[in-house]
Every structure is written in structure tokens, then in C-alpha cells.
Amino acid sequence: MFCYQCEQTDRTGATPGCAGLLGNCGKDAATSDLQDLLIHAVEGVAQYASKARALGAPDDEAAAFVLYAVFTTLTNVNFNPTRFDALIREAVAVRDRVKDGYERAARAAGREPQTLTGPAAWTPAPDAAGLAGQASDARVDLGLPLVGPDVVALRSLHLYALKGICAYAHHADVLGRNSAEVFGGVEDALAHLAGQPADAADLLERAVGLGRLNLAAIELLDAANTGTYGAQQPTAVRTTPVAGKAILVSGHDLRDLAALLEQTKDQGVNVYTHGEMLPAHAYPLLKAYPHLAGNYGGAWQDQQREFAAFPGPILMTSNCIIEPHVSYRRRIFTAGPVGWPGVRHLTDHRFAPVIQAAKALPGFPQTAADEESITVGFGRDAVLAVADQVVDAVRQGAIRHFFLVGGCDGPTPGRDYYTEFALGAPRDSVVLTLGCAKYRFNRHEFGEIGGIPRLLDLGQCNDTYSAIRIATALADAFGCGVDDLPLTLALSWTEQKAVAVLLTLLALGIRDIHLGPSLPGFLTPALVDGLVERFGLRVIGDPAADVAAALERAAS
Incomplete structure (x- = not known):
């Protein structure tokens, strides 16, 4: 196995990556290899699906399967090798069906169907031992000696962002919300990866494009959640x-x-x-x-x-x-x-x-004597309902700054940073949070500013679109861009949905994002330097110093 897709990545060797028999997340080598082969198989589905969709013959059932299959390979989702064996074989059956549909559509359009190679022509071995022998051809670092670490890193960036996009889009799809834009975008991106692209500049531009695709996916998810269960309420x-x-x-x-x-x-x-x-x-x-x-x-x-x-x-x-x-x-x-x-x-x-x-089972024997609670539900509808108050508070100087502290929590050292960062935000600032990183500080008392709570819980990481809508609405109210707002983002990442969200924020032109507690292991030093230069990406440091620097940048 070789895996470096999450923040739990082993960093004890010369290069980051979990290898050997067991990853730090608990994933064994057999499961890791099967996950790589499943991605290989769905790339084959996407190769034919993207061509069929271009001919006006989409297979949305296959597209939904791709979302689900890719989702199973995220960190801390599925560790069952039997399930992956079955999914690989289902993917090949789906690919063959999509191939037939593509060939019919091509002939109907007066074109000779193409016979595709690579994952589109792959045949899985009949047993576990045979699949294990095929895994080396599906590794995420395939072709490293030929194309070099920076290209492999960019391919990995694409793949992991796609995993996050597929997760968000699957959540929307099970609630009946999908779109040709997202289905087609995922198919095109997976088909592109199937060709082992090697143009670093093009891969970086396409990564920003994946950020825009993720924006479409999380917009669908927001519509699915609120359209099914109503707008969040405090x-x-x-x-x-x-x-x-x-x-x-x-x-x-x-x-x-x-x-x-x-x-x-x-x-x-x-x-x-x-x-x-x-x-x-x-x-x-x-x-x-x-x-x-x-x-x-x-x-x-x-x-x-x-x-x-x-x-x-x-x-x-x-x-x-x-x-x-x-x-x-x-x-x-x-x-x-x-x-x-x-x-x-x-x-x-x-x-x-x-x-x-x-x-x-016994259940709880008695009700706790002292009831405690946490307030949630400050989604975009709730916050935008008081947008005029927020804008007035900023213009009058009652609110000096907004800090969005979001993302994943995790077991690795360094995550107390987010507690100290949130608690260190000055009393004339508002802290927005989403994702489970909130558990680092959401039981603390933050108080209010003019009746507006200083801590606003925007929801799950699945509610990222809500945070973006709030930011864009405030930017519109002030007649500026989102990057010109008195807003600082401190993001903690663990897995691939965070990668997709980061690309979305970069695609929106948001700079000076504080990322931690460490940078993704799949990013090479050269790629990190490029992201820092182009997007102002920052690695978290001392929380008090980072808060002070953010306020200084906003004041300048």
C-alpha cells in the first residue's frame, strides 16, 4: 500500500506516506490497494461516460454510482475489503453498460465509436490474490520516476479534491438533487486523470476549476438539505x-x-x-x-x-x-x-x-440534574436575516473583524491551536465556525455584540456553501470583494472534503487562508511555494501572533 491522502499520514520516513501493512487511520494494505483499484475502475467508467454525455446520451445512474464509489474511498469511511471487491466488479459492469450506450450514441450521430485504453479497458483479476498483483498499476504515485514529484502531487491534489466533491454531491443526490454540471464535471475530471496528465501548469489551472465544480456541488447540497428539512434556525x-x-x-x-x-x-x-x-x-x-x-x-x-x-x-x-x-x-x-x-x-x-x-439495552437510567446546551443553527438564512444589524455594527466599529474557524478535528498534535485562536479573537470580533473543529471551543462563553452572538455555529462541513453565501452577501453590502472583507479564515483539515473546500476558496479569490495543523503530505515544497505565491496560503503558527497579524492586515 501507499497512501498519503489525509492528515494522519505517516511522516516518519524520508517522504510522507503510509506504507507497509497498516495505515495510521487503521486501513490495512489489502483495503488500501482495493481502494486504489476502485478509483482505477471508476476512471474507466468516466472515460466512456464523459464521451457519452458529450453526445447527449448521459447515464445519470452510472454518474450516481461513481459518486458513491469514490465516496467509499475517503479517509475513515469504509475499511471492508469485501465491499471493495464487490464495488470494483460492479464498476466494471457499469463501465461496460456505459460503453454500449456511448457506442450507440456515436453511431446515431454518424461517428465511428472510439475504443478507449487504460482504465476503460482494464479487467480485474478473478480473486483477491490477483487483485493484489494488479494494485501496483493503480497507485496514486504511479509514474513518479517519469514525471517527477510535482506532477504526481498535482494529480493527487485533483484526485483528493474529486473525492471531496463526490462526497458532497452524493449527499445531495440521495436527497434528489443533482445536476448535469456536477455529474459531467466529475466524469470529465476522472477521465482526464485516467490519461495520466503530465502538464503541471495545466493541472494547476484545472485544480482551480475543481474548486468551482465543488462550489456547484455544495450549492446542490445546500438546496437539498434546506429544501428537504427547512432552513436552519438558531x-x-x-x-x-x-x-x-x-x-x-x-x-x-x-x-x-x-x-x-x-x-x-x-x-x-x-x-x-x-x-x-x-x-x-x-x-x-x-x-x-x-x-x-x-x-x-x-x-x-x-x-x-x-x-x-x-x-x-x-x-x-x-x-x-x-x-x-x-x-x-x-x-x-x-x-x-x-x-x-x-x-x-x-x-x-x-x-x-x-x-x-x-x-x-439499558439506555440512560436518569435525566442529568444540570441541563447543559450548545446553540447551533446560524446558517445563511439566520445570519442574513440580521445582516443589516451586522453591517451597521461593522460601520459603527462595534464589530472590528470576523474569524471563520472551521474544518475537521482530529487526534494529531497541534489542534489546540484552534481553541486558542478562537478564544484569542478580540471581544469586538465575531467567530464563525463549521465542521467538527468547533468542538475545540464551542462550550466556551463568547458573549454578544449588540445582541449578535459572538460565536455563530454555521453547521457541518457540508454547510460550507452557507458560509460562502454569508461572506458574499456581506461583501455585496460593503461594495467590495470577499477578500476585502475584515475576514480571516483558519482551516483545520483532516481528509479530502477539506481539500475540495480549500480549492473552492482559492477559486473565489480568497487569500491569506491559515491552514493546519500541518500541510497535506502530498504537496511538494515546490507546489507549496506556488500556492503561497499565488494565493497567499499560510501555515498556522502561534495563534496569538496569527490573530494579531490578521488584524494588522485588515487595518492596512
């Missing part, structure tokens, strides 16, 4: 338990949560959110369920301790799973793209086994 979420049987839901997938809430209605079972599901409490159609009892625990990296202590079953949706401890392995379930060997996987949003487990 909501105080209980963080202490209530007596009764209990189910814990983690990950990101609101559709799974909604299905579980409906199936547990009047069943005498309370449902709690965990991790990035915290913002679900802000959606009117979800918080209308009285047995959506509160949020339990914090960010994903603490799940082994928190899940062990939870007195009911756990449902993992979409991503963020880590190896289940023996103390709860028999009461954790997966859904959607998530998987772990030996853990029961549920399909079609049918959660009867989870409900049965909840009724059999």
Missing part, C-alpha cells in the same frame, strides 16, 4: 442525557437520521446526535421530532471512548468511523458508504435492528 441543543432508551447517530447523513427518527416515532426510544450530526437539531423538520433528545459527545476522534460509554446502539452514517472497540462492536451498525469488517451493515434506510438493540 436552536439550543441539550448536551446532557435524559432518562430512557437511546440510539446514537454519527457521521453526516441527514437522510439516515430522518429515516431513523420516523421509524423510532412513538417507540419509547430517544435519538442523540454525535460529531458532525450536531447541526441536525437546527432543521425544522428534524427538530420537530420530540425524541431527538440532544447531542452526545464531541468530534470523531473521541468515538472509541464515547461510544463505549453510550448505553445503546450506534449508527454510523457516511463517514468518520474508526476501529470499533470490543466494548461496543456488537452494538454498532453502518449505513451508506460506511463499512468495517464484522460490523452489521444496513441498507435502504431500514433500521429495525438498531431499534431492537436500543430496546434491549
